[in-house]
């Protein structure tokens with residue numbers, strides 16, 4: 001086994017760090033602080049974080065083919081021009097649900113932006129249930145709703161052959177798979193591939209590696225777990241020095257490093273003093289496996 005090293009690289013203490021995405025062009029890690037209402041970019045060259053503040057909870061960020069980024073902001077898909085610090089709305093969802101916001105989102109291999117919604121939390125994992133839906137923003141900027149009745153729409157990714165879509169609704173404590181049609185972006189035949197064990201707590205963000213295995217960040221579980229979607233078995237557990245691990249992605253040169261975001265919302269003083277790195281972004285090296293570069297939004 002290789003020797004695993006974990007380092008806290010961004011120590012800003014985000015409230016809910018989320019949506020890590022490697023930006024190869026900038027040699028930087030993008031992420032958001034949802035309740036802190038910030039989009040952040042940590043440069044692996046300068047080791048500095050640049051931050052853009054926005055006017056609503058920002059829950060995911062994605063690369064864009066034309067350059068710059070797209071984000072999910074409140075219940076909007078929006079464009080973000082980094083240098084100009086300019087946010088412009090693309091389209092609205094859940095207009096009839098003023099208490100909703102987007103949560104996790106990711107671009108599919110054909111350049112469509114998938115993101116789901118949830119009711120605003122009263123405290124972590126406590127919210128009005130079944131208020132969320134899963135949406136896709138197409139490159140022509142049209143939106144399609146796949147299904148509703150979601151509690152906390154969370155991690156998502158696609159299999160290496162692009163025939164399966166993996167998805168997490170956190171309060172189901174399950175990692176699910178759907179058949180995926182890359183031509184149309186349609187999903188179907190939902191099934192569970194893994195149910196979390198008690199100490200793994202709540203499944204949150206996820207990503208796939210080049211061996212087709214899934215990495216799931218366990219919120220309140222202080223770990224990322226590696227799953228085999230074919231057998232439904234857990235292959236590996238990597239523990240982190242914070243409990244509220246929220247999401248993970250691969251990055252760095254050749255995508256051999258893993259980046260893990262975390263949250264501090266919902267922790268009291270005593271808990272925070274035991275875990276002073278809560279809300280930090282962690283870099284894991286030595287996993288011995290690589291990831292898949294993020295797809296840019298095609299619109």
Ligand SMILES: O=C(O)[C@H](O)[C@@H](O)[C@H](O)[C@H](O)CO
Pocket residue numbers: 016018034103104121123124125152154170202204205219246
């Ligand atoms: O990070 C996210 O995806 C949510 O916005 C968080 O609020 C947590 O996941 C949730 O609290 C755990 O269930």
Ligand SMILES: [Zn+2]
Pocket residue numbers: 018103104154155204205246247
């Ligand atoms: Zn999440």
